[in-house]
Amino acid sequence: MLIRTDRNGYHHPVASEITPQAVYEDRRRMLQWMATGAAGAALASWAGREAFAQTARPGKLAALPGAKSGVAGATTMEKVTDYKDATTYNNFYEFGTDKADPAQNAHTLKPSPWTVEVEGLVKKPGKYTLEDLLKLSAQEERIYRLRCVEGWSMVIPWVGYSLANLVNKVEPMGNARYIEFLSLADPKTMPFVGSRVLDWPYAEGLRMDEAMNPLTLLTFGMYGEVLPNQNGAPVRLVVPWKYGFKSGKSIVKIRFVEKEPRTAWNKAAANEYGFYSNVNPNVDHPRWSQASERRIGEDGLFTKKRKTLMFNGYEAQVGQMYAGMDLKKNY
Ligand SMILES: Nc1nc2c(c(=O)[nH]1)N[C@H]1C(S)=C(S)[C@@H](COP(=O)(O)O)O[C@H]1N2
Ligand SMILES: [Mo]
Numbered sequence: 001m002l003i004r005t006d007r008n009g010y011h012h013p014v015a016s017e018i019t020p021q022a023v024y025e026d027r028r029r030m031l032q033w034m035a036t037g038a039a040g041a042a043l044a045s046w047a048g049r050e051a052f053a054q055t056a057r058p059g060k061l062a063a064l065p066g067a068k069s070g071v072a073g074a075t076t077m078e079k080v081t082d083y084k085d086a087t088t089y090n091n092f093y094e095f096g097t098d099k100a101d102p103a104q105n106a107h108t109l110k111p112s113p114w115t116v117e118v119e120g121l122v123k124k125p126g127k128y129t130l131e132d133l134l135k136l137s138a139q140e141e142r143i144y145r146l147r148c149v150e151g152w153s154m155v156i157p158w159v160g161y162s163l164a165n166l167v168n169k170v171e172p173m174g175n176a177r178y179i180e181f182l183s184l185a186d187p188k189t190m191p192f193v194g195s196r197v198l199d200w201p202y203a204e205g206l207r208m209d210e211a212m213n214p215l216t217l218l219t220f221g222m223y224g225e226v227l228p229n230q231n232g233a234p235v236r237l238v239v240p241w242k243y244g245f246k247s248g249k250s251i252v253k254i255r256f257v258e259k260e261p262r263t264a265w266n267k268a269a270a271n272e273y274g275f276y277s278n279v280n281p282n283v284d285h286p287r288w289s290q291a292s293e294r295r296i297g298e299d300g301l302f303t304k305k306r307k308t309l310m311f312n313g314y315e316a317q318v319g320q321m322y323a324g325m326d327l328k329k330n331y
Pocket of ligand 1: 086089090091092093094146147148149183202230231232243244245246247248249250
């Protein structure tokens with residue numbers, strides 16, 4: 001299999017982000033083949049093997065197989081980040097502010113049993129167990145880039161389904177214009193929830209059309225397995241065209257509201273983190289540029305950084321939602 005990339009390492013052009021069916025089928029066949037245990041040494045000579053190898057239950061957590069994705073633009077053919085890198089270098093401030101902390105400390109989180117409360121401006125509010133949510137729609141595997149505002153990025157095979165499936169199910173009222181997502185804030189299992197670094201619980205929000213965009217993934221797994229605690233078990237959001245912090249982890253409350261909700265990072269530093277937080281190389285963070293990024297696990301000391309793409313490369317799928325908006329003001 002040939003993965004074509006431009007000099008920034010991105011699969012190109014945007015239209016070709018739609019995984020050709022044949023290539024996708026190859027990927028699935030490879031996964032099935034590996035599951036039979038027949039792979040062995042032959043794997044070593046397989047071109048593009050990294051992408052396959054990374055989806056072969058690397059964390060030894062419970063399997064969460066995803067069916068193939070039907071969403072245009074949902075999958076990139078870029079090299080998938082090593083499972084180890086994606087699970088040992090990230091942010092989850094409830095477990096500490098160092099990027100090694102979540103992997104060290106998140107073992108205390110209890111992802112089961114779990115309930116997500118849906119409330120606010122909906123016709124069908126209520127408590128949904130994780131099992132209820134898992135049954136709601138078929139799982140899909142989607143390989144999305146995640147770009148942190150701090151300048152690093154990863155490519156991760158997430159497993160979940162479009163959040164729109166849940167939104168439709170709970171029937172928002174006409175005046176529901178935003179959705180607020182609240183993470184668990186349990187000082188007994190989350191050591192840093194006592195700290196003042198953020199206003200707990202971790203809160204994020206999306207405008208209704210952003211929440212309904214098919215790319216917005218209600219996420220239960222990664223690399224074919226359930227989410228590791230440090231990556232937001234048992235259920236999180238992945239909003240691939242926005243900086244990573246818009247993708248709230250370990251979500252316990254989904255609230256439909258009329259007014260734009262305050263978010264944890266906006267409360268902490270309003271001049272640095274706005275509500276929209278779309279990946280935008282043309283708008284600098286007040287303290288640093290956002291024009292380039294470092295791909296975790298791939299970039300050596302002397303490797304050139306990649307150019308960051310508008311909307312993290314998902315412009316074709318999401319750009320129209322912001323037509324006419326001043327993205328420098330609505331950062
Ligand atoms: N509850 C909660 N969700 C969170 C965070 C956090 O600190 N707490 N950090 C965010 C940030 S800044 C990023 S970059 C991503 C990183 O996690 P991932 O690599 O597992 O996606 O999670 C986001 N979601
Ligand atoms: Mo981030």
